[in-house]
Amino acid sequence: MQPIDQAFRPLASRRAGALTGRVRVPGDKSISHRAFLFGGLAAGTTRISGLLEGEDVLATGRAMAAMGARMKKDGDVWIVDGVGNGALLEPDGVIDFGNAGTGVRLTMGLVGSYDFAATFVGDASLSRRPMGRVLDPLRLMGVQVVARSGDRLPLSIHGPRVAAPISYRVPMASAQVKSAVLLAGLNAPGVTTVIEPVATRDHTEKMLLGFGAKLDVTVDAEGARHIALEGQGPLSAAGDLTVPGDPSSAAFPLVAALITPGSDVVIENVLMNPTRTGLIETLLEMGASIEIADRRNEGGEDVADLHVRHSQLKGVAVPPERAPSMIDEYPVLAIAAAFADGTTLMQGLDELRVKESDRLSAVAKGLEANGISHVEGKDSLSVTGRPDGKGLGGGRVDTHLDHRIAMSFLVLGMASEAPVTIDDVRMIATSFPEFVAMMAGLGAALEPGSRN
């Protein structure tokens, strides 16, 4: 049967020998969203280099422009003129965030403490994802919400005349929820505190400090982080801001090189913030040859060049407490595990069920279609590998509007015995528009696939 959406663009990936060369992945997606958000909010001009121009981040840029920020490009640099803290304008129309969970959740937080209405929509994937995790703390601050049942998009919010600062303990490991509450606190009088029992990526805290916010982080006896933000203070433009390479994008050429015999690849300028390096740690435990070269600090973040060579991997148990530092990397770790000697056990994966797709189920179905031995649990996945790749591949993978499922299974096809086809390549542009060209430049064979 023909797919209903005639625009689906299948892509096939087949084994074509070693991957070699030097590459630079695009800017970090989390930092790029925040660069547009904080640059658009802070008074003055912020010049952003290395910004990821993926669809998710551009949606955040458009949202900030709809609320009064001005942005333009000068060569490779984005120049953002912000409105000043507390001075966002009511958007005229509906704000469309497409596929972007980070974009919509952080922006809902940011505007939640404004006495105006804002309406948010997204694509079919985003409209299935839970928004209650952000709306619940916003309601405590006095925000009115009209949402589809189950707190899903499309939804409208209207902030109170004066938002109440709150102290909020984040019930799940989520940097998006932490950030949404802090951003709402920027326009509330007094101190808003987020208590984070499990540490997640810290870009919001670091960048808010860089923009001059008064923010204080302490750790209690149980190890929970308390992030206290003083609301309604001035935010001033950060001047020049450089976005380092995205470790979640680097994960794809990294795993592709590890599993494809003869490969030797350097990935330059990768963010090495410890809240983001769980995949590298895990792959090193699996026996990966990854040389972390030229560690340096750029704009307040550690970066390094990763020199990766094909390696014989072995299965490991990934500790569940590592999940927040590699949450977006489990799909591609499952592909690395398919080539490891023995079984790789991944636990603590409940959050994977509420990403762009139910990633636990999407990965398991993709592994199934390609002859990879695995067990899917409620919040776990174990994968048993075939180091020679024999008998692997030959399947067609449903990507469910999920860029990371698409890229992970294309990486599988680079080393499996039979080719792998994904149903649709388009979502890759949300986070890594250069992926297909970059991988082809390293020697991968990617070509249009058949529609059925």
Ligand SMILES: O=C(O)C1=C[C@@H](OP(=O)(O)O)[C@@H](O)[C@H](O)C1
């Ligand atoms: O704050 C961020 O920039 C992100 C946080 C994570 O989501 P959760 O907060 O839902 O874990 C991650 O999966 C997402 O890609 C980016």
Ligand SMILES: C=C(OP(=O)(O)O)C(=O)O
């Ligand atoms: C989960 C992701 O993004 P988001 O939540 O921003 O859609 C991701 O990029 O893997």
